[in-house]
Amino acid sequence: MLSLDQVQPIDLETMRAKLSNGGCSSSSCGSSEAPRDMAPEIWEKIKDHPCYSEEAHHYFARMHVAVAPACNIQCHYCNRKYDCANESRPGVVSEKLTPDQARRKVVTVANEVPQLSVLGIAGPGDACYDWKKTKATFSAIAGEIPDIKLCISTNGLALPDHVDELAEMNVDHVTVTINMVDPEIGAKIYPWIYYKNKRWFGVEASEILHERQMLGLEMLAERGILTKINSVMIPGVNDEHLIEVNRWVKERGAFLHNVMPLISDPVHGTHYGLTGQRGPTAMELKSLQDKLDGGAKLMRHCRQCRADAVGLLGEDRGQEFTLDQLPEQVSYDPAKRAAYREVVAQERGDHVAAKSAAVEEVRAGAAQSFLFAVATKGGGRVNEHFGHAREFQVYEVGAKGIEFVGHRKVEQYCLGGFGEDATLDGVIAALEGVSFVLCAKIGDCPKDMLKAAGIEASDDWAFEYIETSLAEAYRGKFGGQVALRA
Amino acid sequence: MILAPPDAFGLVSEAEGKKEFFGLLGPRKQRNGDRKMAYKIIASQCTVCGACEFECPNAAIKMKGDMYIIDAKKCTECEGAFDKPQCAEVCPVPKTCVPA
Numbered sequence A: 001m002l003s004l005d006q007v008q009p010i011d012l013e014t015m016r017a018k019l020s021n022g023g024c025s026s027s028s029c030g031s032s033e034a035p036r037d038m039a040p041e042i043w044e045k046i047k048d049h050p051c052y053s054e055e056a057h058h059y060f061a062r063m064h065v066a067v068a069p070a071c072n073i074q075c076h077y078c079n080r081k082y083d084c085a086n087e088s089r090p091g092v093v094s095e096k097l098t099p100d101q102a103r104r105k106v107v108t109v110a111n112e113v114p115q116l117s118v119l120g121i122a123g124p125g126d127a128c129y130d131w132k133k134t135k136a137t138f139s140a141i142a143g144e145i146p147d148i149k150l151c152i153s154t155n156g157l158a159l160p161d162h163v164d165e166l167a168e169m170n171v172d173h174v175t176v177t178i179n180m181v182d183p184e185i186g187a188k189i190y191p192w193i194y195y196k197n198k199r200w201f202g203v204e205a206s207e208i209l210h211e212r213q214m215l216g217l218e219m220l221a222e223r224g225i226l227t228k229i230n231s232v233m234i235p236g237v238n239d240e241h242l243i244e245v246n247r248w249v250k251e252r253g254a255f256l257h258n259v260m261p262l263i264s265d266p267v268h269g270t271h272y273g274l275t276g277q278r279g280p281t282a283m284e285l286k287s288l289q290d291k292l293d294g295g296a297k298l299m300r301h302c303r304q305c306r307a308d309a310v311g312l313l314g315e316d317r318g319q320e321f322t323l324d325q326l327p328e329q330v331s332y333d334p335a336k337r338a339a340y341r342e343v344v345a346q347e348r349g350d351h352v353a354a355k356s357a358a359v360e361e362v363r364a365g366a367a368q369s370f371l372f373a374v375a376t377k378g379g380g381r382v383n384e385h386f387g388h389a390r391e392f393q394v395y396e397v398g399a400k401g402i403e404f405v406g407h408r409k410v411e412q413y414c415l416g417g418f419g420e421d422a423t424l425d426g427v428i429a430a431l432e433g434v435s436f437v438l439c440a441k442i443g444d445c446p447k448d449m450l451k452a453a454g455i456e457a458s459d460d461w462a463f464e465y466i467e468t469s470l471a472e473a474y475r476g477k478f479g480g481q482v483a484l485r486a
Numbered sequence B: 001m002i003l004a005p006p007d008a009f010g011l012v013s014e015a016e017g018k019k020e021f022f023g024l025l026g027p028r029k030q031r032n033g034d035r036k037m038a039y040k041i042i043a044s045q046c047t048v049c050g051a052c053e054f055e056c057p058n059a060a061i062k063m064k065g066d067m068y069i070i071d072a073k074k075c076t077e078c079e080g081a082f083d084k085p086q087c088a089e090v091c092p093v094p095k096t097c098v099p100a
Helices: A012-020 A039-047 A099-112 A131-144 A164-169 A202-222 A242-251 A272-275 A282-292 A337-363 A419-429 A443-451 A466-486 B006-010 B051-055 B086-090
Strands: A063-064 A117-120 A149-154 A173-177 A192-195 A198-201 A226-233 A256-260 A372-375 A391-398 A399-410 A434-438 A457-458 B039-041 B060-064 B066-070 B098-099
Touching: A039 A226, A063 A099, A099 A117, A099 A131, A099 A337, A117 A131, A131 A149, A164 A202, A173 A202, A192 A202, A198 A202, A198 A466, A198 B051, A198 B086, A202 A226, A202 B066, A226 A242, A226 A282, A242 A256, A242 A282, A256 A282, A282 A399, A337 A399, A337 A466, A372 A466, A391 A434, A399 A466, A434 A466, B039 B066, B039 B086, B051 B060, B051 B066, B051 B086, B086 B098
Parallel strands: A063 A117, A117 A149, A149 A173, A173 A226, A226 A256, A372 A434, A434 A457
Antiparallel strands: A192 A198, A372 A391, A391 A399, B039 B098, B060 B066
């Protein structure tokens, strides 16, 4: 069987050997065809983008370079002074890079991380406002690695000024953070903006921001650039309002809507952190996301990564590629990335086929829905030990089939071979609402403690495809009940 | 309303022992006490985002070492160009771009 876990350290020959034996070696078996509800040209754009395709995020990695630190608005959830290597959240970065340093970093990563498919500029600062640096970085890298996907994130205020240049540079994906469509609500989120050489405050500031965001969104849609809307869910400020935001952005052609929980802590020094504004719980977030189902397509696999993150969405290898570790001279070698793509194309075909069979099976027999948590380190398989997991992927299994609905971050329970009871309590709390945990390995002790908390855990499906495992676990655990009722 | 002292209308002042042209509003020294007509950046608060550098209409802000500094000779506090000094307008940290 092909194993993506092993792709990273092994050489090309081993990779090819793995392709030719076992598993599904025929290219006709399954395929990475577009899903039925998506135009092929759109699928082509997103199929390797971990942020735009949930399926792709099992295989492909992104990296962010912090080259554009200047910003033109102030948000109450942001503190520009903050800088900590141990934090994982948007806007946080340990070192800012010049466009040339960014080029060296991206080439180094591309040579060593074969999963790399996307380069993003996503803060701190605004990629459209600090445009010269964004443009210089993209031009330098597109010259060396032509197939890397370029991607930016912006607050939208300066976006309309650069849409044509974005299109010229083949930037296919633009994320706009839109937290409101009502300036009265905006005034509670943005204290000020800087626009046309002037600082604007309050409702007036949010009126300008709102108009520019909508204009930018429409201009992107006209040019066929895919847009993702990020909204920060701030309980009591814009939580219910995001339903209206979803409607507005869908009408203006947004491709994806990503509702993220506010991260707020006094030690971050943000306005919200210092004034005690809380973020939503995992279940509050899910309940809002469920209400938005049917509007603009939702992204539920966002990890709210750092502005200098490197790797698959659930991991961050940024510390391996800090500036002091980069070689002075770098040249791009496409071999590893090309070989990895070959492996993925095969593996993905198998995975897609297994997934659709599992979904059909669940749909056919399902009545009640349950949440399952899966420990995985990528490749779409149950392949992470319970104690080593830094996050669990959460799936809803029931009448609608098998749907990825989010992830829960946890502290690693097992460090140095010993489990910590206090950490396990935290893991159990993070798994609120979850009935079943699938992982590659779990000890009896944590298993019993989970059971006492009403969560069943199993390593029976170690290294199997996630969806196949979920379907079998669901049938095993709940199938009996369904049969009895029928 | 008269903003400048009467001698300013002579357009020429002998401040600091040399003749300078000050325009109709009079010499800055007289309007703002002894302060030089320039802003400065409080280095300990600066996030080095660089927004001030490209908003400055006089190209008075440059990177020196790993910090941005304002060249007092070039800084005009944006007088005549904008209502308020642009570095202070755009700076994300309060009281970081301030009169020198």
